[in-house]
Amino acid sequence: MGSRGMARMSDTPHRITIMAKTFSAAAMEFHRANMAEKGYRMEGRIEPATFQKLDEEGGMEKLFDGEPMFAVTFVRRDGD
Numbered sequence: 001m002g003s004r005g006m007a008r009m010s011d012t013p014h015r016i017t018i019m020a021k022t023f024s025a026a027a028m029e030f031h032r033a034n035m036a037e038k039g040y041r042m043e044g045r046i047e048p049a050t051f052q053k054l055d056e057e058g059g060m061e062k063l064f065d066g067e068p069m070f071a072v073t074f075v076r077r078d079g080d
Contacts, residue, residue, distance in 0.1 A: 014076050017073045018072050018073075020072075021070070023048075026072040039078060040075060040076055042073070043073045043074065048069065049069065
């Protein structure tokens with residue numbers, strides 16, 4: 001994968017997505033992990049979703065056995 005337009009993995013990530021089994025766990029992560037103090041804000045809503053992984057050959061793999069997870073994304077405020 002090329003590096004054009006992408007941050008290095010060793011840099012502080014611009015976006016972090018957390019997946020949790022419950023809405024409450026996802027919502028509390030902002031406070032538990034001190035995300036505001038680390039320079040992040042929550043983006044969008046916390047909603048259940050299923051996740052799939054696309055491999056290099058185009059095959060799809062269900063993640064978490066296809067079970068819906070609550071996803072919340074945090075974005076660095078300095079990148080707004």
